[in-house]
Amino acid sequence: MHKNCLRKGKKHRLASIEASDSIVRHLNGMGFVNGVEFEIISDYNPYIIELKGSRLALSAELLQCFRVS
Amino acid sequence: MKMIALAGNPNAGKTTVFNGLTGTRQHVGNYPGVTVEIKKGVIKKTDFALVDLPGIYSLTPYSEEERVARNMLWKENPDLIVNVVDSSNLERNLYLTLQLMEFGIPVVLNLNMQDLALAKGWKIDTKKLSQTMGLPVVETVGHKNKGFDELIKSVKVALGASQRVSQTAHFSDSVNRALDILEKKLSKENASGASRWLALKLLEGDPDIEQEIANAEIKQTARELVNDLEREHNKEIETLLAEQRYKYIEGVFLQCVSSKLSFKKPLSSKIDAIVLNKYAGIPIFLIMMYLVFQLTFTVGEPMMGWVESAFAWLGDLIASFWPEGSESLLKSLLVDGIIGGVGGVLVFLPNILLLFLAISILEDSGYMARAAFIMDRLMNKIGLHGKSFIPMLIGFGCSVPAIMATRTLDNRRDRLVTMLVVPLMSCGARLPIYTLIIPAFFPSKWHAPMLWLIYIIGILLAIISAKLMRVTIFKGETVPFMMELPPYHFPSLKGTLIHMWDRGKLYLQKAGTLILGLSILLWALSTFPMLSKERIEEYDAQRETIVQSELADSLQAIQLSALDNLQAEESVEYSAAGRLGKFIEPVIVPMGFDWRIGTSLVGAFAAKEVFVSTLGVVYSVGDADEESESLRSKLKKNYDPLIAFCIMLFSLISAPCMATIAVTKRESNSWKWAMFQLIGLTLLAYFITVAVYQIGRLAGL
Numbered sequence: 001m002h003k004n005c006l007r008k009g010k011k012h013r014l015a016s017i018e019a020s021d022s023i024v025r026h027l028n029g030m031g032f033v034n035g036v037e038f039e040i041i042s043d044y045n046p047y048i049i050e051l052k053g054s055r056l057a058l059s060a061e062l063l064q065c066f067r068v069s
Numbered sequence: 070m071k072m073i074a075l076a077g078n079p080n081a082g083k084t085t086v087f088n089g090l091t092g093t094r095q096h097v098g099n100y101p102g103v104t105v106e107i108k109k110g111v112i113k114k115t116d117f118a119l120v121d122l123p124g125i126y127s128l129t130p131y132s133e134e135e136r137v138a139r140n141m142l143w144k145e146n147p148d149l150i151v152n153v154v155d156s157s158n159l160e161r162n163l164y165l166t167l168q169l170m171e172f173g174i175p176v177v178l179n180l181n182m183q184d185l186a187l188a189k190g191w192k193i194d195t196k197k198l199s200q201t202m203g204l205p206v207v208e209t210v211g212h213k214n215k216g217f218d219e220l221i222k223s224v225k226v227a228l229g230a231s232q233r234v235s236q237t238a239h240f241s242d243s244v245n246r247a248l249d250i251l252e253k254k255l256s257k258e259n260a261s262g263a264s265r266w267l268a269l270k271l272l273e274g275d276p277d278i279e280q281e282i283a284n285a286e287i288k289q290t291a292r293e294l295v296n297d298l299e300r301e302h303n304k305e306i307e308t309l310l311a312e313q314r315y316k317y318i319e320g321v322f323l324q325c326v327s328s329k330l331s332f333k334k335p336l337s338s339k340i341d342a343i344v345l346n347k348y349a350g351i352p353i354f355l356i357m358m359y360l361v362f363q364l365t366f367t368v369g370e371p372m373m374g375w376v377e378s379a380f381a382w383l384g385d386l387i388a389s390f391w392p393e394g395s396e397s398l399l400k401s402l403l404v405d406g407i408i409g410g411v412g413g414v415l416v417f418l419p420n421i422l423l424l425f426l427a428i429s430i431l432e433d434s435g436y437m438a439r440a441a442f443i444m445d446r447l448m449n450k451i452g453l454h455g456k457s458f459i460p461m462l463i464g465f466g467c468s469v470p471a472i473m474a475t476r477t478l479d480n481r482r483d484r485l486v487t488m489l490v491v492p493l494m495s496c497g498a499r500l501p502i503y504t505l506i507i508p509a510f511f512p513s514k515w516h517a518p519m520l521w522l523i524y525i526i527g528i529l530l531a532i533i534s535a536k537l538m539r540v541t542i543f544k545g546e547t548v549p550f551m552m553e554l555p556p557y558h559f560p561s562l563k564g565t566l567i568h569m570w571d572r573g574k575l576y577l578q579k580a581g582t583l584i585l586g587l588s589i590l591l592w593a594l595s596t597f598p599m600l601s602k603e604r605i606e607e608y609d610a611q612r613e614t615i616v617q618s619e620l621a622d623s624l625q626a627i628q629l630s631a632l633d634n635l636q637a638e639e640s641v642e643y644s645a646a647g648r649l650g651k652f653i654e655p656v657i658v659p660m661g662f663d664w665r666i667g668t669s670l671v672g673a674f675a676a677k678e679v680f681v682s683t684l685g686v687v688y689s690v691g692d693a694d695e696e697s698e699s700l701r702s703k704l705k706k707n708y709d710p711l712i713a714f715c716i717m718l719f720s721l722i723s724a725p726c727m728a729t730i731a732v733t734k735r736e737s738n739s740w741k742w743a744m745f746q747l748i749g750l751t752l753l754a755y756f757i758t759v760a761v762y763q764i765g766r767l768a769g770l
Contacts, residue, residue, distance in 0.1 A: 021274060021307055022131055023549070026479075028311035029126030030551065031161040034304075035312070041338075044347045046445050046455065046550045052160050053189065055341070055554040057442045059449075062549035 006060070008043040012068035019065040030056060032066075071228055072118045074142060076169060077153035078162050079124030080555040082181040084108075085211030086153050087121040090221065107141055112221060117228070120147065123476070128168045129275045132479040136277075142172060143263070149228055150176045151220070156193060156208075157185035157556075159326065163318045164311075170204070172266050173235035177227050178206045179220055184213070185556070190329035198325040203236070212561065235265035239317035243301055244310065247272060247294040254287050272298070273307055337435075337556040344436070350443045357436070361427040365420050372419030380412030402592055410588025410682045415580050417678060421497045422573045424466045429568035433560035437462075438552060445550045451532045452539030454478055455550045457487040461531065464494030465524075468729040470572060472736055480548040486538050488733055489746050492725035493531035495524050497576075498677035502720045505681050509701035510713040527721050530753075579676065579728070587675045588682060594646040595668075595686045600639060608636045641687050650687070660719060660755070661712040661762040670719070676726045711765040715758050722754035 014036050017024050031051050032038070042048035045060040075090075077083045091110030108121040122141060123134035130136035142150070150169050154162040159180075169176045178198070180186075186193060199206040205223045209216030237245055251268035259267060270278040271291040282288060295306050302309050344353050384404045391400045431437045437459060445455025456478050464471035471491045478484045507519050539547075599605075615628045641647045642664075649671060650664030657667045665687045672683035681700075688703045704713070724730070724747045734743035 016304075016308070021305075022129075024305070025127060025129050025273070025307050025311075026131040027551070028307065029131070029164060030553065031164070033311045033315045034308060036315070042341075042345060042347075046442060048341070048345065048442075048554065052158070054158050054161060055337070057445075057550060057552045057554055059445070059550040062551060 006040055006043055006047060006063060008040055011037060011039045012066075013037050015067040015069045017065055018067065019062070023062075023065075027062075070116055070118050071149070072120060072145070072147040073112070073149045073151055073224060073228075074120045074122055074147040074174075075151050075153060076122050076138065076142070076165070077124060077179075077181075078126055078155065078158075078165055079553060081124065081153045081155040081158075081162060082211045083121055083124065083153045086151070086179060086181060086209060086217075086220075087119060089209070089211055089214055089217040091119055107137065112224070115221065115225070117224065119151075126165060128165075128172060129270065129273055130277070132477065133481075133484065134476045137476070139277075142174070147174060149224060150174050151179050151224065152176050153179045153181050155182050155185070156180045157182055157189050157191070159186070159191075159193065160318055160322050163321065164314055166202070166204075167239060167314050167318065170202075170236040171269055173233045173263060175227050175230075175232070176204055177220070177223050178202070178204045180206060180208045181211050183208045183216075184210050192327045194325045194327070198321065201321050201324055212558075233262045235263070235269075237265065237269065240310070240313050243298060244272075244313065247298060250294065251287065251291055254284075254290060255282075258282075258284060258287075269310075273310060335556065337554075340557050341439070341554070344439055345442065354440055354443050357431070357440075361424070361431075364427050365424045369420040369423050372423075373416050376416045376418060377412075380408060380416065384408045384412070398596070401596065402589070405686065406588050406592030407585065409685060410591065410679070411580055411585055415577075417497065417501050418573065418576060418580075420500060421466065421576050422569055424497055425572040426565065426569040428463060428466060429565045429572075430560050433558060433564055433568065435555045435557040438554050441552060442550075442554065449547060449550075451536045452543075452547060453486060453535050454480070454483045454548055456552065457483060460487050460491055461494050464491040464496060466497050466572065467576070468492050468494070468496050468725050469575070469732050472729065472732045475736065478548075482539075482543045482545050483548060485737060485742060486535050486543050488737060489538065489742065489749070490531040490535050492729055492746065492750060493527045493534065493722065495527045495721055496677065496725075498726065499720055501678045501681045502673075503717055505684075505701065506704070506713045506717055509704050510708075510710040523717055523721055526718070530722060530757075534753075583728070584676055584679060587672065587679055591646065591672055591679070591683055591686055594649070595641050595644045595683075597644060600636075600643055604639075605636075608632065638688075646683075646687065659763065660758040661708075661715050661766075662719075663707075665707075666716060670723075673720065674724060674727065676728075677720065680720060709770075711762065711770045714765075715762045718761060719754050719758045722750060722757060724748075724751045724754075 014032055014034055016034055017027055017032065019027070031054070036051065039050045040047060041050050041055065046057045047060060047063055049056045049058055075083050075087055087108065087110065090112050092113050107123070110119050110121075111117065112119050120141065122138040125135045125138045127135070128139050128142070130139050141147075150172075152166050152169050154166065166176065166178060180193060180195065180198075183193075193208075195206045195208055205227055207216060207220045207223045209220055237248055240248070248265055248268045251271060252265045255264040255267050255271075267278060267282070268291075271282065271288070272295055274295070279288060298309060299306055304312075343349060346353075387403050387408065388400060391397050428437075431440065440462065441455045441458050444458040448455050448457055457475075459477065460471045460474040462471075463474050468491050471494070472488050475484045475487045475491070478487060503520055503523055507516050511519050611632055612629060615625055615632070618625065620628070642651075646668045647664065650666075650668030653667045653671070654662075654664040657663075657670070662670075665684065668687050669680045669683040673680035684704075685700050688700055708716075730743050730747050733746050734740055737743065
């Protein structure tokens, strides 16, 4: 995900996660699966993401592994 | 006895359900990692054992606590799983439910926090959910104690019909065909009934399961099947399986949940907008920390006085059973050894309880998870994870629970570094040392800044040590920060008090066992061997001479008191404790310490707070504690502010207590790291204290 996409209030649809298997599995467990929609709530590292009504904090480093559509 | 496991995502309310089902009072927190250990109990009015597992997102572990939970399910094979689900977060929580169904052990689905789902405008059709997923479904509102009787009834029914069947119908035909092939091969070697689940884990590439399966042919088949599936679907296997699970869950959710659109911004969002604000976040966090210390020290001070008075009264009461001036050994053991030793430590209990009360409020409200979030940037700079901050904060109370809390960290390197630096966060047991020394050597306007300085030195050393370890022995990438921020809760009085008491109880237990035993041992070491009969007779003769002299009564009293102190000091010097102190004196002299401080430091290794009572014994002032004026005046007579500062510095940095070393060994699963912590911190303390003392002397301090 490019830095420009990480602006507060932006909504994205996850296309894929390019990270190690264990991180992908853990993110899957937290609800990040291809096709899911999420919103950036806070654009200060670590970022706050709203996903299906829950709030999750993710580092910028991790969000850079996200491919969105 | 039937065994039931309680499993669920972090913050789903498992511990509340555990307390409701068993009637026990385990601590409930509102941040991931409250259940760092597996807790066991018995369900009310039954003989079913209930096991509370740490929160997990998946049955393929990512962190140590997830591994603990998964291994319990896998290795101990419970008869039933109660899956506690946060109803207001149903879709994400059902991901674990599906994995538990794949595991095969019968599952009862517990829709907890129904009130939050209703507040969100959701109505969950539990009957339909039960039919669709093929599971018994029971609603509860844990914090209001609602629905537990129905849950117990459902557990009883489910146990009667329990049969292990791994459910994988939500996967595509091609995945199920691959599972059939692997299951057939595995069932020839594995009689546990978990062959289909093991087959699924092999497809997922779970490293623990791959290690467990010895048969190379099976592993090769799994690899080939994975390649086929990835080619067919044009995506990685974990993504494929996760997508199929979520697709099924989405269907279930749409069928079973009807929602009214709510345009109201949740309260948690409003609070987060302030406390997690880019500019206000850190100042708010610092204010919170200041309030925690203010509560601990300011409110705790008068309470310390009450405890002190109570022990003084008890000591006088016990002493009154003997005639005045009696030299009875039993009296000395009870009054000076036991009441003096244990009392000197228990006087600190109010501060410990208040500190735990503050930490408990922060945890239960949900702020602690935000604190980890706020601190992540800073922690990252020193090569640690934001989550490392929580164990470090708990370390200000006690290093033992703090080291256990490192289980929430996802990576072993982060865990070990955090574990090793946690003792540098000045724990509550060191506070009696500071509160004894600071008022004795520094003017009152310097009391608070000196205490603050000691804490800051500990924090800075922890930061520097962590950074050094991360660039040397623990090289490697820091695990990226990912953490769920639970909704804010108003902490319940009951829950907060339970939490405070559970941790305070450990301190009391330590005082009643370890410190009691040590007090008796230290009393014996400082009493035996006793001065020779001839030497005692010489002192008695000198007393007789003073009494027979024509000096005024007041002068006689002064001389007699000075003689008593002289005899007491000679007795301690002659005793085993004194000899031990003398033995190590050459090593500690470069820090400005004498044999008396040396003897007390040996006692402090068992438990830091024992330093004060040992010093009291060594200086023969009876029931010494950190408020003891007689001990303070003796210290002031014998040492200067530089030595006093060095005592505090050495106590802060040197080896933590025995209990901390033991828990480091257990949590790191290695004596190597426990010994590294013990020797490393002691050497660090030694070199820093020698440097400070010698430079201070050169500077004319």
